[in-house]
Amino acid sequence: MGKALIIGAGGVASVVVHKCVQNSDVFEEIMIASRTKSKCDALKEKLDGGKTIIHTAQVDADNVDELVELINGFKPDVVINVALPYQDLSIMEACLATGVHYLDTANYEPPETAKFEYKWQWAYKEKFEKAGITAVLGCGFDPGVTGVFTAYALKHHFDEIHYIDILDCNAGDHGLPFATNFNPEINIREITSNGRYWKEGKWVETKPLEYKEVYNFPEVGPKDIYLLYHEELESLAKNVKGLKQIRFWMTFSEKYLTHLRVLQNVGMTSIEPIEFEGKMIQPLQFLKAVLPDPASLGPRTKGKTNIGCIFRGIKDGKEKTYYLYNVCDHEECYREVGSQAISYTTGVPAMIGASLIIKGIWQRPGVWNVEEFDPDPFMEELNKWGLPWKESFNPELLELDLEKREV
Numbered sequence: 001m002g003k004a005l006i007i008g009a010g011g012v013a014s015v016v017v018h019k020c021v022q023n024s025d026v027f028e029e030i031m032i033a034s035r036t037k038s039k040c041d042a043l044k045e046k047l048d049g050g051k052t053i054i055h056t057a058q059v060d061a062d063n064v065d066e067l068v069e070l071i072n073g074f075k076p077d078v079v080i081n082v083a084l085p086y087q088d089l090s091i092m093e094a095c096l097a098t099g100v101h102y103l104d105t106a107n108y109e110p111p112e113t114a115k116f117e118y119k120w121q122w123a124y125k126e127k128f129e130k131a132g133i134t135a136v137l138g139c140g141f142d143p144g145v146t147g148v149f150t151a152y153a154l155k156h157h158f159d160e161i162h163y164i165d166i167l168d169c170n171a172g173d174h175g176l177p178f179a180t181n182f183n184p185e186i187n188i189r190e191i192t193s194n195g196r197y198w199k200e201g202k203w204v205e206t207k208p209l210e211y212k213e214v215y216n217f218p219e220v221g222p223k224d225i226y227l228l229y230h231e232e233l234e235s236l237a238k239n240v241k242g243l244k245q246i247r248f249w250m251t252f253s254e255k256y257l258t259h260l261r262v263l264q265n266v267g268m269t270s271i272e273p274i275e276f277e278g279k280m281i282q283p284l285q286f287l288k289a290v291l292p293d294p295a296s297l298g299p300r301t302k303g304k305t306n307i308g309c310i311f312r313g314i315k316d317g318k319e320k321t322y323y324l325y326n327v328c329d330h331e332e333c334y335r336e337v338g339s340q341a342i343s344y345t346t347g348v349p350a351m352i353g354a355s356l357i358i359k360g361i362w363q364r365p366g367v368w369n370v371e372e373f374d375p376d377p378f379m380e381e382l383n384k385w386g387l388p389w390k391e392s393f394n395p396e397l398l399e400l401d402l403e404k405r406e407v
């Protein structure tokens with residue numbers, strides 16, 4: 001049916017490639033292109049021989065001309081960007097120049113400032129409209145499935161959603177003292193930034209990890225959760241009419257946070273360049289180089305993730321609460337695709353989003369967040385491709401809501 005160019009060959013890309021190959025009726029031909037070609041070749045070697053034809057290429061995704069040449073040579077229907085957030089704009093530019101649909105899993109971030117905002121990508125809306133091509137932003141799990149869950153809740157269960165709490169729990173244990181589950185640089189930048197949530201039309205800023213709760217996750221048990229800023233808050237606050245509040249919570253173990261605090265105290269998480277032996281280096285990038293590669297955690301991670309949204313709002317004049325979530329098992333993911341659940345829960349939705357673009361179901365000229373499309377076909381595909389969702393109409397609420405405390 002179609003052709004996809006997959007940019008990046010890291011943890012998430014590996015899952016995308018596995019899943020595209022499983023879904024060979026849609027993905028007849030794929031090209032894996034990344035900075036280090038040997039990683040693309042290794043993926044091809046592992047997965048070659050099925051119905052999907054796999055090509056590989058070297059590309060610097062910061063370089064629009066190189067990307068344009070690659071796209072013109074391969075002529076994909078869609079570009080799946082699973083490189084890093086720094087490459088979003090150059091890849092979008094290349095899609096515009098070649099008239100090819102675009103999908104990513106994380107919003108653009110300028111390398112020199114840890115700032116998660118959609119403004120740079122939303123600014124392309126008119127250009128994509130004029131070019132008649134679709135850009136789907138943030139199509140991983142969070143952002144991604146959390147937006148689809150919201151659209152689904154709104155379509156089927158609420159007249160108005162007033163409160164959303166996104167709860168991201170990773171109860172996986174890799175047995176190492178400290179490691180991050182996806183790109184350490186992106187992960188640490190996210191956690192060490194100030195927290196923020198949206199209430200009554202305004203952003204309320206918090207200090208990094210200032211607010212903690214304990215939440216009893218279905219199939220996982222009680223875990224410490226911390227309020228963080230996460231990029232889907234921005235698009236959901238804009239796209240869900242009548243919303244009064246949206247917050248994002250993530251689990252961290254005490255051990256993880258202790259290591260992070262020490263690294264922060266000694267300056268290792270800083271993105272300010274410093275001079276080292278006559279060369280300018282960013283401490284956080286150096287830290288990334290010494291930390292375990294997230295891809296290496298796959299074989300050793302045990303336990304589950306549980307990511308979902310608790311919605312509170314009104315249906316037929318009555319108050320209603322609804323919890324939609326997915327539980328994913330690290331070891332099962334590893335057995336299936338050779339990656340742990342964090343990469344899995346990101347890569348599967350990226351493949352699904354791209355397949356809906358190829359099939360024309362999620363095609364609409366412009367730049368869109370996932371909640372702006374019909375959630376139903378996506379929800380069906382989640383059940384089919386390894387991320388079945390569960391629902392609860394009487395979920396446990398957060399302590400602070402039960403006690404009617406402000407954050």
Ligand code: NDP
Nearest residue numbers: 008009010011012035036061083106140141142143182183
């Ligand atoms: P990795 O670091 O494992 O992989 C990134 C890949 O991009 C690497 O193969 C890297 O190449 C390649 N790359 C980096 N810079 C360039 C460049 N200039 N040109 C070409 N290729 C480049 O990251 P992950 O796979 O963990 O994450 C991928 C994306 O997914 C990130 O944007 C991340 O933020 C996002 N993500 C989204 C989630 C969600 O739920 N929405 C959750 C987790 C991640 P090389 O191999 O040479 O380093």
